[in-house]
Amino acid sequence: MDIKKVIKEHGWTLERLASEMTNKREDKKGMSQSSLSQLLNGSTPLDRLQEIASIIGVSVSELVADEKDASNTIICPHCGKPIKFEKGE
Template sequence: MIERLKIKEAIKAHGMSVNEVSDKMGISRFTLSTHINGNPSTEILLRIADAIGCPVSELFGQPIEKNASISCPHCGKPITIKAE
């Protein structure tokens, strides 16, 4: 399973803006946005959570399944599709 980040949602849920969080972290809004939309390191995730005042786990959404299944249109048997 792949975890989907929901940093923007967590920031909004805590009544803050990206600008406010970047100010608390001492970085530019552009730099924070780059981290939010990219692949932030564990250190950055910890700093964001600290700035928001939430646990790091709140920055993650529901796991996304790497495997999906559909039914064969001819026989109805399940077909598993695996993402790599």
């Protein structure tokens, strides 16, 4: 899971995202880029993942998806064959 990569892929910088985040300690908008980076390098709480996903316009599952799952392939529970999903334009 590389949340920073997903953030960048959606056109956001950590600095810009940090300015949009809620600073829960001070109950106001905006946090430092270093605070956001520390948050992302640790075990990011679900409420923070939801906030980040909402700000950059993705689902939480897209934000935390493993790269190995990026192929959008699942295994059919009935026959065991892989099923690949592709995004439409």
